[in-house]
Amino acid sequence: MKKENRSLVRPDALPDSASRPVVTPLSPSVVYASETPDMLDRQYEGDLHGYTYSREGHPNADVVARRLDRMENAPCPGIMTSSGMGAVSAVLLGLTRSGDHVIGGNQLYGRSLRMMTEDLPRLGIDTTLVDPGNIAAMRAALRPETRIILVEVVSNPTLSVADIAALVALAREAGVLLVVDNTFTTPQAFKALDAGADVVIHSVTKLLAGHSDVMLGYVAAKDPDLNDRLRIFTVTTGMTASPFDCWLAERGLLSFELRFQRAQSTAARLAEHLTGLEGVRRVVYPGRSDHPDHARAEALLDGNFCNMVSFEIEPTRAAANAFTRAAEGLSFAPTLGDVGTTISHPASSSHRALTPTKREELGMSEGFFRVSVGLEDPDALCSVFTQAVAAAKIT
Numbered sequence: 001m002k003k004e005n006r007s008l009v010r011p012d013a014l015p016d017s018a019s020r021p022v023v024t025p026l027s028p029s030v031v032y033a034s035e036t037p038d039m040l041d042r043q044y045e046g047d048l049h050g051y052t053y054s055r056e057g058h059p060n061a062d063v064v065a066r067r068l069d070r071m072e073n074a075p076c077p078g079i080m081t082s083s084g085m086g087a088v089s090a091v092l093l094g095l096t097r098s099g100d101h102v103i104g105g106n107q108l109y110g111r112s113l114r115m116m117t118e119d120l121p122r123l124g125i126d127t128t129l130v131d132p133g134n135i136a137a138m139r140a141a142l143r144p145e146t147r148i149i150l151v152e153v154v155s156n157p158t159l160s161v162a163d164i165a166a167l168v169a170l171a172r173e174a175g176v177l178l179v180v181d182n183t184f185t186t187p188q189a190f191k192a193l194d195a196g197a198d199v200v201i202h203s204v205t206k207l208l209a210g211h212s213d214v215m216l217g218y219v220a221a222k223d224p225d226l227n228d229r230l231r232i233f234t235v236t237t238g239m240t241a242s243p244f245d246c247w248l249a250e251r252g253l254l255s256f257e258l259r260f261q262r263a264q265s266t267a268a269r270l271a272e273h274l275t276g277l278e279g280v281r282r283v284v285y286p287g288r289s290d291h292p293d294h295a296r297a298e299a300l301l302d303g304n305f306c307n308m309v310s311f312e313i314e315p316t317r318a319a320a321n322a323f324t325r326a327a328e329g330l331s332f333a334p335t336l337g338d339v340g341t342t343i344s345h346p347a348s349s350s351h352r353a354l355t356p357t358k359r360e361e362l363g364m365s366e367g368f369f370r371v372s373v374g375l376e377d378p379d380a381l382c383s384v385f386t387q388a389v390a391a392a393k394i395t
């Protein structure tokens, strides 16, 4: 039964069409009207599917989440959050309580590290940061009250590879949740849940959406109860993703595999090219046999070494400035996974809070750069690097 009254403010129904759109419609509606209180009751009881209020869920989030579920082989419906940090926060704040202990990788994404060192302790949750490639140290950090181990597969920006197989065994043995932030590796290189993780996290902002025009996160737990707790926490804390961002991310995901393959093959090529350049002191790429974790990367990532390459030139600020100035067409910007190549300089950005000595210890001098390889023509990209490395040598 249609109620139509043109004097009221709500729109008429959409025009009839015997054919359907081939693109998911964008649904910015915050509220969804039900026909009767009885029907709304049945929606809340779960015997009718229907949206009510978009903080609790909306079609564009569901469409993109189901696509990500398939990519990650997630058994429960994963949850879209307003950013990758939303997903990290949902796990670290939504699954812990005061008195718990959380272990994190010692080279997590900067904001995740900050949450581990500032916010969790403020709420009475103790944290320890450990190298996820060092299982003895991980084991030593475990306490009876340890609840979560959070790691990234490939570390930022030094690209070391976590010992995931050993971490899975350790977490099982200790009854601790293993949470994997799969942003760098993507489900194309690594399926975290299949590998034995309990929860997988993504910053969809990066390679998955891929065009630097969306902020979005995704989180999925294997266990239905945990997954429900994550969903409820994100709804209560308002971490809801915007329909428009979800809609753009769906569009990005359609070309994700192609973009990933192309960026990864160019990254291997660039790593090779940089190795031969005078003025480059060191190249870090997990696909190279001289990488300390090469064998582990090979075993874990099924031949995918991803699109991130790090390298070092003369370790002075003057050389670093000359390099970025001469790197024409590449964005010197703190992100990754964009269609365009981006370069970041940890000493002046992500790791600026550390002392120079501490940075040296971690292997990030003033001459250390991280490259997120994009979709440019590989020859053209390599020539820009040749030119920029040469310019840095002259200073």
Ligand SMILES: *Cc1c(COP(=O)(O)O)cnc(C)c1O
Binding pocket: 083, 084, 085, 086, 088, 109, 112, 152, 181, 183, 184, 202, 203, 204, 205, 206, 215, 216, 217
């Ligand atoms: C960017 C990033 C995040 C945070 O994601 P946002 O979408 O920027 O909030 C978390 N983890 C990793 C590994 C990232 O690269």
